[in-house]
Amino acid sequence: MVSNDGEEPLELTVEPWADAHQIPPKETCVVVTHSPAGDETWGGTSYGDEPFEVEHRPDSVTVWANGHCFHLSDRQGNAIYANEYGGGCPAQNPVV
Numbered sequence: 001m002v003s004n005d006g007e008e009p010l011e012l013t014v015e016p017w018a019d020a021h022q023i024p025p026k027e028t029c030v031v032v033t034h035s036p037a038g039d040e041t042w043g044g045t046s047y048g049d050e051p052f053e054v055e056h057r058p059d060s061v062t063v064w065a066n067g068h069c070f071h072l073s074d075r076q077g078n079a080i081y082a083n084e085y086g087g088g089c090p091a092q093n094p095v096v
Contacts, residue, residue, distance in 0.1 A: 012031075012062075015063070028074065033065035033067030050066075
């Protein structure tokens with residue numbers, strides 16, 4: 001979860017896709033990613049068991065989502081907007 005406790009919009013960038021989103025003041029955005037191998041390993045992180053790395057600056061946050069896809073939602077699970085990068089996202093395109 002990335003929360004904006006400030007009075008101005010906070011820019012959220014999800015890498016490595018360079019996807020930018022504005023989080024309004026007093027709102028929270030949930031970033032979800034899925035393991036590319038399906039085995040809970042995360043390539044690209046400093047530690048193999050961590051799916052995210054986060055960089056914070058005064059007016060922006062960058063989340064490195066090291067899975068094969070990502071999507072954003074609010075705290076209630078409502079999609080902020082449907083993103084699908086790097087292949088089929090299991091949560092958005094479940095195997096039938």
